[in-house]
Amino acid sequence: MTRTARAYTNIALIKYWGKKNKQLKLPFTNSLSLTLDRFYTDTKATIINNDEDIVYLNGQLLNTTQNKRILKYLDTVRQFYSFNDHFQIDSINHVPTSAGFASSASGFAALAASINETKKLNLNRRQLSILARNGSGSASRSIYGGFVEWIAGADNESSFAVPIDENPEIDLTLLSVVINKHSKKISSTVGMENSVKSSPFYENWVTLVTSEIKEIKQAIAQKDVQKIGEISEHNAMCMHALTLSANPSFTYFEPETLQIIQIIKELRQKGIFAYATIDAGPNVKIICTKESLPKVQTYIEQQLSNVTTVIANIGSGIQYI
Ligand code: PMV
Numbered sequence: 001m002t003r004t005a006r007a008y009t010n011i012a013l014i015k016y017w018g019k020k021n022k023q024l025k026l027p028f029t030n031s032l033s034l035t036l037d038r039f040y041t042d043t044k045a046t047i048i049n050n051d052e053d054i055v056y057l058n059g060q061l062l063n064t065t066q067n068k069r070i071l072k073y074l075d076t077v078r079q080f081y082s083f084n085d086h087f088q089i090d091s092i093n094h095v096p097t098s099a100g101f102a103s104s105a106s107g108f109a110a111l112a113a114s115i116n117e118t119k120k121l122n123l124n125r126r127q128l129s130i131l132a133r134n135g136s137g138s139a140s141r142s143i144y145g146g147f148v149e150w151i152a153g154a155d156n157e158s159s160f161a162v163p164i165d166e167n168p169e170i171d172l173t174l175l176s177v178v179i180n181k182h183s184k185k186i187s188s189t190v191g192m193e194n195s196v197k198s199s200p201f202y203e204n205w206v207t208l209v210t211s212e213i214k215e216i217k218q219a220i221a222q223k224d225v226q227k228i229g230e231i232s233e234h235n236a237m238c239m240h241a242l243t244l245s246a247n248p249s250f251t252y253f254e255p256e257t258l259q260i261i262q263i264i265k266e267l268r269q270k271g272i273f274a275y276a277t278i279d280a281g282p283n284v285k286i287i288c289t290k291e292s293l294p295k296v297q298t299y300i301e302q303q304l305s306n307v308t309t310v311i312a313n314i315g316s317g318i319q320y321i
Helices: 068-081 104-118 125-133 137-143 188-198 202-221 225-244 255-269 293-303
Strands: 005-014 019-021 031-048 054-057 086-094 147-151 160-165 173-179 275-277 284-288 307-312
Touching (some): 005 104, 005 202, 005 275, 019 188, 031 104, 031 137, 031 202, 068 104, 086 104, 104 125, 104 137, 125 137, 125 160, 137 160, 147 202, 160 202, 173 255, 173 293, 188 225, 202 225, 225 275, 225 284, 255 275, 255 284, 255 293, 284 293, 293 307
Antiparallel strands (some): 005 031, 031 086, 031 147, 147 160, 173 284, 173 307, 275 284
8 A cells, every 4th residue: 555645844943045056046145944734745656647737735636836846856866866767646735724835845845755765775764855855945954853954965865854842842943934925926946046146245244144054053052942933033034134135125024024024023012922934925924832832822822814824833743654
């Protein structure tokens, strides 16, 4: 029986923002993330007697425009492992109703693992991380649970994620605040390319990430949640400064994003633990402690009517079910 692969999404505390090799998705810097337990993808790959792949997402057959990236990825996998089989891919994204975000991290990690399973490639987790990275950079980190570091590397074989602490006993919870808006999206691929090309601060970013990775690893080892919060928020703001300082300038922020950042500052002034991190979109993930979480959630929901909040805890790595 072929098992289904399950991969959870991850949130970068130290962001990956910029590729030194676009084809291989090799980043300029290391990055560091936390795997979450709420948002995941279940994927099953079945070998079919066909000369084209077929992809179903959430039960719906994808057309040639929708599945372009996945088909290209499957070609890469065939080339890597020298086989010619084609697949039916059945993928289900488990995201809470109206949370409104799917994730390329869990998507490509589950896809890589499902092919490993179906083709009996017997890849170890490092090889799986390399394979997932070729689909989407952040997917390399979703192979592991807990805190994970993606080592930038210099070529295909040396760029992979490693676990830092897969089962951390740490008082840290995430509140994901989803802004219910459908704004025009600049993909992370295009966004990082523009930042690398034209932000005058890109070199500083590379230097900053190198030192923040060191600092946050120390904070993780010491279970210093306040330090983790401070470093993560600062890193996220610096990543978004790269979009604002690109030429032409762009931003993923919506008015509500800024409102939430402001609210988080107010909460801290009241002595409530809350730090923000934001990916390539308007939604804000708030780093909380068990104690601060209900207060932060109530306050956000009182102040903003057009948002949905979802609580996420620390999640595990790839599973086969
Ligand atoms: O892997 P991608 O192409 O989805 O890019 C991820 C970019 C960020 O989410 C903004 C940062 C990160 O490290 O996950």
